[in-house]
Amino acid sequence: MKESEQRKIFNEWLDEHRALLFKVIRSYAFTTEDQNDLFQDVCMQVYRSVPNFKAASAVSTWLYRIALNTAIKWSTKERKHTDGHQEVEKMGNLLMAQNESSDERIGWLYDEIKKFNEIDRSLTLLLLDGFSYKEMSDMMGITESNIGVKIHRIKKQLTENSKQYEYGV
Structure with a gap:
Protein backbone atom coordinates (compact mmCIF):
# COMPACT_ATOMS: atom_id res chain seq x y z
CA MET A 1 0.00 0.00 0.00
CA ASN A 99 -15.51 22.40 32.52
CA GLU A 100 -18.88 20.82 33.01
CA SER A 101 -20.75 18.79 30.45
CA SER A 102 -23.92 20.29 29.06
CA ASP A 103 -25.74 17.41 30.75
CA GLU A 104 -24.40 16.63 34.20
CA ARG A 105 -25.72 13.07 33.96
CA ILE A 106 -23.13 12.38 31.25
CA GLY A 107 -20.44 13.72 33.56
CA TRP A 108 -21.75 11.46 36.32
CA LEU A 109 -21.67 8.46 33.97
CA TYR A 110 -18.08 9.15 32.92
CA ASP A 111 -17.13 9.51 36.60
CA GLU A 112 -18.69 6.13 37.32
CA ILE A 113 -17.02 4.51 34.30
CA LYS A 114 -13.64 5.82 35.50
CA LYS A 115 -14.04 3.74 38.67
CA PHE A 116 -14.29 0.45 36.73
CA ASN A 117 -11.36 -1.78 35.92
CA GLU A 118 -10.12 -1.77 32.33
CA ILE A 119 -12.26 -4.70 31.17
CA ASP A 120 -15.50 -3.41 32.72
CA ARG A 121 -14.75 0.08 31.41
CA SER A 122 -14.29 -1.30 27.89
CA LEU A 123 -17.45 -3.40 28.09
CA THR A 124 -19.45 -0.41 29.29
CA LEU A 125 -18.32 1.69 26.35
CA LEU A 126 -19.05 -1.11 23.89
CA LEU A 127 -22.50 -1.59 25.42
CA LEU A 128 -23.27 2.14 25.24
CA ASP A 129 -22.29 2.10 21.57
CA GLY A 130 -24.71 -0.72 20.85
CA PHE A 131 -22.34 -3.58 20.11
CA SER A 132 -23.76 -7.08 20.44
CA TYR A 133 -22.39 -9.58 22.95
CA LYS A 134 -20.93 -11.49 20.01
CA GLU A 135 -19.07 -8.42 18.74
CA MET A 136 -17.87 -7.63 22.26
CA SER A 137 -16.69 -11.20 22.64
CA ASP A 138 -14.72 -10.98 19.40
CA MET A 139 -13.12 -7.68 20.39
CA MET A 140 -12.32 -8.52 23.98
CA GLY A 141 -11.50 -12.22 23.73
CA ILE A 142 -14.05 -13.10 26.43
CA THR A 143 -16.90 -15.60 26.03
CA GLU A 144 -20.36 -14.23 25.34
CA SER A 145 -21.70 -15.72 28.57
CA ASN A 146 -18.93 -14.02 30.55
CA ILE A 147 -19.78 -10.75 28.77
CA GLY A 148 -23.40 -11.17 29.83
CA VAL A 149 -22.46 -11.76 33.47
CA LYS A 150 -20.11 -8.79 33.55
CA ILE A 151 -22.64 -6.47 31.90
CA HIS A 152 -25.35 -7.58 34.33
CA ARG A 153 -23.05 -6.68 37.24
CA ILE A 154 -22.10 -3.35 35.65
CA LYS A 155 -25.75 -2.41 35.14
CA LYS A 156 -26.58 -3.41 38.70
CA GLN A 157 -23.70 -1.33 40.07
CA LEU A 158 -24.64 1.71 37.98
CA THR A 159 -28.28 1.40 39.03
CA GLU A 160 -27.32 1.21 42.71
CA ASN A 161 -24.94 4.16 42.42
CA SER A 162 -27.53 6.20 40.53
CA LYS A 163 -29.92 6.00 43.48
CA GLN A 164 -27.60 8.38 45.27
CA TYR A 165 -27.71 10.73 42.28
CA GLU A 166 -30.44 13.35 42.16
CA TYR A 167 -31.92 12.29 38.79
CA GLY A 168 -31.33 8.57 38.79
CA VAL A 169 -30.25 6.77 35.65
Whole structure:
Protein backbone atom coordinates (compact mmCIF):
# COMPACT_ATOMS: atom_id res chain seq x y z
CA MET A 1 0.00 0.00 0.00
CA LYS A 2 1.32 3.43 -0.92
CA GLU A 3 1.82 5.92 1.86
CA SER A 4 -0.51 8.42 0.17
CA GLU A 5 -3.29 5.80 0.08
CA GLN A 6 -2.63 4.85 3.71
CA ARG A 7 -2.80 8.53 4.74
CA LYS A 8 -6.04 9.03 2.77
CA ILE A 9 -7.73 6.02 4.41
CA PHE A 10 -6.50 7.09 7.85
CA ASN A 11 -7.86 10.63 7.41
CA GLU A 12 -11.24 9.32 6.20
CA TRP A 13 -11.51 6.95 9.16
CA LEU A 14 -10.46 9.65 11.60
CA ASP A 15 -13.06 12.08 10.22
CA GLU A 16 -15.81 9.45 10.32
CA HIS A 17 -15.00 7.80 13.67
CA ARG A 18 -13.45 10.60 15.74
CA ALA A 19 -16.31 10.53 18.28
CA LEU A 20 -15.87 6.79 18.82
CA LEU A 21 -12.16 7.28 19.54
CA PHE A 22 -12.85 10.17 21.92
CA LYS A 23 -15.31 8.06 23.94
CA VAL A 24 -12.62 5.51 24.58
CA ILE A 25 -9.97 8.14 25.26
CA ARG A 26 -12.16 10.08 27.69
CA SER A 27 -12.83 6.89 29.62
CA TYR A 28 -9.15 6.08 30.09
CA ALA A 29 -7.46 9.49 30.28
CA PHE A 30 -8.87 12.06 32.66
CA THR A 31 -6.86 15.23 32.11
CA THR A 32 -6.68 17.21 28.89
CA GLU A 33 -2.96 16.53 28.59
CA ASP A 34 -3.42 12.79 29.08
CA GLN A 35 -6.31 12.73 26.61
CA ASN A 36 -4.12 14.45 24.02
CA ASP A 37 -1.29 11.97 24.65
CA LEU A 38 -3.59 8.98 24.41
CA PHE A 39 -5.25 10.37 21.28
CA GLN A 40 -1.84 10.62 19.63
CA ASP A 41 -0.99 7.05 20.66
CA VAL A 42 -4.30 5.76 19.28
CA CYS A 43 -3.87 7.67 16.02
CA MET A 44 -0.35 6.35 15.56
CA GLN A 45 -1.54 2.79 16.14
CA VAL A 46 -4.47 3.20 13.74
CA TYR A 47 -2.21 4.71 11.08
CA ARG A 48 0.31 1.86 11.40
CA SER A 49 -2.49 -0.69 11.23
CA VAL A 50 -4.27 0.63 8.11
CA PRO A 51 -2.41 -1.75 5.74
CA ASN A 52 -3.39 -4.71 7.95
CA PHE A 53 -7.14 -4.08 7.72
CA LYS A 54 -8.75 -7.00 5.88
CA ALA A 55 -12.42 -5.94 6.16
CA ALA A 56 -13.27 -9.06 8.19
CA SER A 57 -15.25 -6.75 10.47
CA ALA A 58 -16.69 -3.24 10.28
CA VAL A 59 -14.19 -0.39 10.35
CA SER A 60 -15.79 0.91 13.55
CA THR A 61 -15.36 -2.47 15.25
CA TRP A 62 -11.75 -2.68 14.15
CA LEU A 63 -11.00 0.90 15.29
CA TYR A 64 -12.73 0.27 18.60
CA ARG A 65 -10.51 -2.72 19.21
CA ILE A 66 -7.35 -0.75 18.40
CA ALA A 67 -8.46 2.15 20.60
CA LEU A 68 -9.38 -0.09 23.54
CA ASN A 69 -6.16 -2.11 23.38
CA THR A 70 -4.05 1.03 23.06
CA ALA A 71 -5.93 2.71 25.92
CA ILE A 72 -5.52 -0.30 28.20
CA LYS A 73 -1.78 -0.48 27.52
CA TRP A 74 -1.44 3.27 27.96
CA SER A 75 -3.41 3.20 31.21
CA THR A 76 -1.26 0.42 32.63
CA LYS A 77 1.93 2.25 31.68
CA GLU A 78 0.68 5.54 33.13
CA ARG A 79 -0.39 3.90 36.39
CA LYS A 80 3.15 2.57 36.89
CA HIS A 81 4.51 6.10 36.58
CA THR A 82 1.96 7.78 38.83
CA ASP A 83 1.50 5.27 41.66
CA GLY A 84 2.32 7.00 44.92
CA HIS A 85 2.65 10.46 43.33
CA GLN A 86 0.15 13.26 43.47
CA GLU A 87 -0.68 14.51 40.00
CA VAL A 88 0.27 18.12 39.31
CA GLU A 89 -2.79 18.46 37.08
CA LYS A 90 -5.11 17.81 40.01
CA MET A 91 -3.47 20.50 42.08
CA GLY A 92 -3.84 23.04 39.25
CA ASN A 93 -7.51 22.25 38.84
CA LEU A 94 -8.18 23.53 42.35
CA LEU A 95 -7.60 27.06 41.07
CA MET A 96 -9.59 26.74 37.84
CA ALA A 97 -13.29 26.28 37.25
CA GLN A 98 -14.18 22.81 36.06
CA ASN A 99 -15.51 22.40 32.52
CA GLU A 100 -18.88 20.82 33.01
CA SER A 101 -20.75 18.79 30.45
CA SER A 102 -23.92 20.29 29.06
CA ASP A 103 -25.74 17.41 30.75
CA GLU A 104 -24.40 16.63 34.20
CA ARG A 105 -25.72 13.07 33.96
CA ILE A 106 -23.13 12.38 31.25
CA GLY A 107 -20.44 13.72 33.56
CA TRP A 108 -21.75 11.46 36.32
CA LEU A 109 -21.67 8.46 33.97
CA TYR A 110 -18.08 9.15 32.92
CA ASP A 111 -17.13 9.51 36.60
CA GLU A 112 -18.69 6.13 37.32
CA ILE A 113 -17.02 4.51 34.30
CA LYS A 114 -13.64 5.82 35.50
CA LYS A 115 -14.04 3.74 38.67
CA PHE A 116 -14.29 0.45 36.73
CA ASN A 117 -11.36 -1.78 35.92
CA GLU A 118 -10.12 -1.77 32.33
CA ILE A 119 -12.26 -4.70 31.17
CA ASP A 120 -15.50 -3.41 32.72
CA ARG A 121 -14.75 0.08 31.41
CA SER A 122 -14.29 -1.30 27.89
CA LEU A 123 -17.45 -3.40 28.09
CA THR A 124 -19.45 -0.41 29.29
CA LEU A 125 -18.32 1.69 26.35
CA LEU A 126 -19.05 -1.11 23.89
CA LEU A 127 -22.50 -1.59 25.42
CA LEU A 128 -23.27 2.14 25.24
CA ASP A 129 -22.29 2.10 21.57
CA GLY A 130 -24.71 -0.72 20.85
CA PHE A 131 -22.34 -3.58 20.11
CA SER A 132 -23.76 -7.08 20.44
CA TYR A 133 -22.39 -9.58 22.95
CA LYS A 134 -20.93 -11.49 20.01
CA GLU A 135 -19.07 -8.42 18.74
CA MET A 136 -17.87 -7.63 22.26
CA SER A 137 -16.69 -11.20 22.64
CA ASP A 138 -14.72 -10.98 19.40
CA MET A 139 -13.12 -7.68 20.39
CA MET A 140 -12.32 -8.52 23.98
CA GLY A 141 -11.50 -12.22 23.73
CA ILE A 142 -14.05 -13.10 26.43
CA THR A 143 -16.90 -15.60 26.03
CA GLU A 144 -20.36 -14.23 25.34
CA SER A 145 -21.70 -15.72 28.57
CA ASN A 146 -18.93 -14.02 30.55
CA ILE A 147 -19.78 -10.75 28.77
CA GLY A 148 -23.40 -11.17 29.83
CA VAL A 149 -22.46 -11.76 33.47
CA LYS A 150 -20.11 -8.79 33.55
CA ILE A 151 -22.64 -6.47 31.90
CA HIS A 152 -25.35 -7.58 34.33
CA ARG A 153 -23.05 -6.68 37.24
CA ILE A 154 -22.10 -3.35 35.65
CA LYS A 155 -25.75 -2.41 35.14
CA LYS A 156 -26.58 -3.41 38.70
CA GLN A 157 -23.70 -1.33 40.07
CA LEU A 158 -24.64 1.71 37.98
CA THR A 159 -28.28 1.40 39.03
CA GLU A 160 -27.32 1.21 42.71
CA ASN A 161 -24.94 4.16 42.42
CA SER A 162 -27.53 6.20 40.53
CA LYS A 163 -29.92 6.00 43.48
CA GLN A 164 -27.60 8.38 45.27
CA TYR A 165 -27.71 10.73 42.28
CA GLU A 166 -30.44 13.35 42.16
CA TYR A 167 -31.92 12.29 38.79
CA GLY A 168 -31.33 8.57 38.79
CA VAL A 169 -30.25 6.77 35.65
